[in-house]
Amino acid sequence: MSFLSKRNSLNFYKNKKLGLGKKRLDALEKIGITKISELKARLQNEDEKDEIEKIIPAKYLKRIIAPFPNRMFYSSTLIVKTVSILLPIISIITFIDFVYIKITKSNPPVLLAEETIEKIGNQVTISFLENKANFNNSTKFINSLYDSLFSLEAKRLNITDKELQNAINNWILEIRNPYEKGLIEFHKQNYKQASSLFVQSIESSKSKLSEKYLNLGNSETLQYKFNSAVKAYKNAIKLNANNADAHRSLGKIFYKLRNYTNALTYFTKYDSINPLSFGNINDLAMTYADFGVQTDDISLIEKAKFLYNKLLQVDSTGKDTTYNNIGVLYGQLGEIDSALYYFKKAPSLYGACCNAGFCFSIKAYTDSVNKTRFLDSAIYYTNKAIFLNPDYAIAYNNLGTTYQQKRDTSLAIINYKKAIIIDPNLPSSYYNLGDLLLSTGQIDSAKIIYTIGTRKDSTFMGNFVGLIKYHIVQENFTNAARLINKVEPKLIDSMTEGVDSDGKNFGEVLLNNLTKNHPKQLGRAYQDKELKLAIDRLRKHIN
Incomplete structure (x- = not known):
């Protein structure tokens, strides 16, 4: 393959009539940087790296992915320099994509199928961690994610969904080792079986250990x-310090745990590997923001603002999300007028989430001196949403919680029921x-509602906590103990990482509610040995 010369690059640039304006150069630079970032990520996979090096020699690859100068200034000489650097790189990487896809389509599609499942698995997990507190049904949510990501990956590979699925189906017929079997079970969303096979593969073979631990x-x-x-x-990172997906997933988990120090550590490491994500x-901006609000550290808040402003400059497609997040930050700081200003700049975000975000930020301040004003504002903006x-x-669910805080029980019930309908x-x-x-x-009536909730989503622990409270209040201590024992592993996980809609730990909600509102029943509950042991085990896991 002949590489484009500087002269040819510039002629190509002019012939396409792209012009030398700032907007066109921005677009070109973004394409080039994105292409370089994608290539770097693909080279992290040893199998794929071998395939790519069959197309482009390693010494040329090193030149292509060498650090690219940050943000060219727009003098005529530097424009020429930028164009002459970027166009050959874009052409080369596009050629790599073309040849790579051609190879995987013409030969047995082992690499294509395995890579697709691994990649989509990582994306699903990240999306799961980002949305776990908000999505309605985990199975439904993951199914929709798989469908959309599968189609996007097929489009990226320039093949149809059916061709990609056929490649995976053919690969399934050839698989032999536990790791590949684990990927298939993962792809089928049989996660328990997948985990078992991944562990078996780790114990039986030392190849691709970092990827195995990641999956x-x-x-x-x-x-x-x-x-x-x-x-x-952590094991994945121990074996490969540059396992970017493991770093980001850890960052997401620690962010959910509100362990912001660890979250920043892993997000920062991911940024050093993939600085253009x-x-x-x-993620970094949100973590700095929440950490700064938690600790009243202005320097952390300023870092968050800097990163959000950086995103507004470089990520044109995600501006609404960034505006919304800036609004949330100002809401957390109590600067409601500034929060509203930014929420209004994000009108297209999921239809109404900009206003809902404003409600969430106000909810955090419902314990302030002027409590009624904040609750009324929350109702106003939720109705606007x-x-x-x-x-x-x-x-509607959030409107119910706001009316409940105003002690308007009838309107709270009406809105909760509307949400369920x-x-x-x-x-x-x-x-x-x-x-x-x-x-x-x-x-x-509470028992009926809790029971329906557990059937709708068995992974959401709040309704199980409600049923446990119900049995203790009714002094059905044997039933309470049985239910705790039945869901204890999931309940403990929810206590160590999860919170309810008001930011409280489910275990804390259960035991504090019983202590405050039902002390007599709780006292008698401790006379039941099995229930006492079960409650004591849960208490150990409350932070």
């Missing part, structure tokens, strides 16, 4: 087994409604 971590994450997922990801820059999107179930799979609405019914003495 084990992904599989454990999607089973809500976050403690074991952390161990697996807009998603990770956003509902006006923009009448089927926004989460907004719109989205029968939203587990937090059952949890909130059940708790409200239990606290107002409608005990049997």
